[in-house]
Amino acid sequence: MYSFTPIGRIRSCFRERFGTPRQPGLAPDARAVLDLFPPADKNETIRGLDVFSHIWLIFVFHDTMKYGWRPTVRPPRMGGNRRTGVFATRSNYRPNPLGLSAVRLNGIRRDAGGLHLDLSDIDILDGTPVLDIKPCLPWTDNPKNVRAAFAAPEATLSVSFSARAEAALLQHPEGGRFRRLIIQVLGMDPRPAYRRDSHDPDRRHGIRLMDRDVRFQVTESQTAEVTDLLPLPDKGT
Amino acid sequence: MYSFTPIGRIRSCFRERFGTPRQPGLAPDARAVLDLFPPADKNETIRGLDVFSHIWLIFVFHDTMKYGWRPTVRPPRMGGNRRTGVFATRSNYRPNPLGLSAVRLNGIRRDAGGLHLDLSDIDILDGTPVLDIKPCLPWTDNPKNVRAAFAAPEATLSVSFSARAEAALLQHPEGGRFRRLIIQVLGMDPRPAYRRDSHDPDRRHGIRLMDRDVRFQVTESQTAEVTDLLPLPDKGT
Known part of the structure; x- marks a missing residue:
């Protein structure tokens, strides 16, 4: 068993799970602020981060973790009536309730309240605890010839x-x-x-x-x- | 504080940190097996995973976590003599020692020893505990117009x-x-x-x-x- 302490918390335009996009990139106008906590809120920890346009956030599905998980889930993309293995989905009901999103980094600010990262293109719920930040590196994050089971969602309404x-x-x-x-x-x-x-x-x-x-x-x-x-x-x- | 229990463990060709590639994709012939632990080792958990060519692994830097972390690190890519913020690097010395790699999924096997995923293109050390598996979804994992600080490493010897x-x-x-x-x-x-x-x-x-x-x-x-x-x-x- 491994224990992790959040390095920060998200303040997001998405105030409840209902309506929160299921992937980043679907709502470019969705913004959030990541407030960093001590001891991760030093100017040193983010030195050089400003040259990256996008970052990975590893976060906790804090709002749904209390419901636990099952070996299969019903992904909404499949119409909600087909059971798929939890590891073949990005469902938030997982053995370890970890979320992963590539989001846009718009700026880094320090004020009296601490160190803040301004984000957009997000799909993360307000109040979400964040465990790690990593720069997006296109040559290692985009393997060649990726084959996926289903295509990107499209607006239907x-x-x-x-x-x-x-x-x-x-x-x-x-x-x-x-x-x-x-x-x-x-x-x-x-x-x-x-x-x-x-x-x-x-x-x-x-x-x-x-x-x-x-x-x-x-x-x-x-x-x-x-x-x-x-x-x-x-x-x- | 959040506690996580590994869903499995990596058996890898990389038997020590020295020589382990710093990113996946640099050594296409590098192979590993992910052995799933109960209760994540049911056939149901990976149902539908076989239609994905690549998966994300979120894992623990178990071998280096004992050394803790500092706000800045000296990335080898920078020649090892420039200090960069830990969140601007993929260094394994992090506040939460979480690793993230997109790797190739070659096959899924069940035998008397349990459920195993055959992987390649890996950069993960033998014995690494894995916390989560997610399918790679190109439209959400590859944001448009990504700008990164430095280019892919090249062979030098x-x-x-x-x-x-x-x-x-x-x-x-x-x-x-x-x-x-x-x-x-x-x-x-x-x-x-x-x-x-x-x-x-x-x-x-x-x-x-x-x-x-x-x-x-x-x-x-x-x-x-x-x-x-x-x-x-x-x-x-």
């Missing part, structure tokens, strides 16, 4: 905004990015697979994203209509 | 074999692959940076590789001459 939602975005200090982020996140259809075919356009959904509860419903014409953006008690990134 | 070494390879059951592996490993010049400039052609080196102690010396013309392949007490992969 159109996204529209009600007049109330548009008004809320106009007043939001980061309205332009927030709008793009909502389109990226809802376009992937975050609903669980068993809800997608139920054809219940009256069902309302909510995703806590940035500092809002994004309320939406899915029409029969496969459009996610954002009805409201309700304030959340505390502010995300 | 020629490799030659003495008549005694050639005779030993001829008698070896995997002599052809062993020969290629030696060229791949010695070509990268495994000597520590402070020894490379010392011009001491009489100095003998040994690397425990597969089931042999590979003895060599480096000539003034930058050739690694393999003098002998001495048997080791137990057999590697």
Whole structure:
């Protein structure tokens, strides 16, 4: 048995598991800050990191680890009805609840609160403990002739905004990015697979994203209509 | 603090740290077997994994973790004389001694001893505990427009074999692959940076590789001459 202590924690626009993309790169407007903890928060530990555009984060699936794991999972990409071995998936229900993401490093800042890495293109939940940072090295991280079982996910829903939602975005200090982020996140259809075919356009959904509860419903014409953006008690990134 | 229990252990051709490549992909003839432990050794856990050509391994730098870490390290790629932040390197002396490698998956076998994954293109030391296996997914593991600080390493030494070494390879059951592996490993010049400039052609080196102690010396013309392949007490992969 090996014990690890987090070197930092993520503050992310993704405030709950529902709606958090299943891979990085699907929501380029998704941002996060990695706050480093002592003793990893010295200026020395990140010396030279600024010349890398992307970093690997190894993190803990802290929010789902309490549920344990099973030998097989039902990946949403397979429609949620086919059982696949846990090691053949990126599921967060794993024997060791470790997550792995290549994310974009936009900047490194020090302020009174410590040392912070500004990230984007993320798929990591708010509050996630991070165990390690490694630079992305294309020649070793991209083996030649990789063959994978399935292709990249594609957006499956159109996204529209009600007049109330548009008004809320106009007043939001980061309205332009927030709008793009909502389109990226809802376009992937975050609903669980068993809800997608139920054809219940009256069902309302909510995703806590940035500092809002994004309320939406899915029409029969496969459009996610954002009805409201309700304030959340505390502010995300 | 989070505790993790290995899901398996590596049996590798690299029997000691000296000579183990610093990245996967540098020694295509390097092979290893990942032996899975209960309860991760069920047929179910790897169901569907065979359609992936490459997998990520997250593992523990078990052999060096006892030395702890420092905020900066001296990467061999920089000549060993420039200090770089630990998070800007793939050094194994890290706050959390976690390793990450994309390796080739050649096959999956079950025998009386359990469930085994046959791997190649590896850079992992014999006896390494593995914490997680994830499929390589090109669209999420290769972000676009990656910028890295330094380029892929290149072979810097020629490799030659003495008549005694050639005779030993001829008698070896995997002599052809062993020969290629030696060229791949010695070509990268495994000597520590402070020894490379010392011009001491009489100095003998040994690397425990597969089931042999590979003895060599480096000539003034930058050739690694393999003098002998001495048997080791137990057999590697």
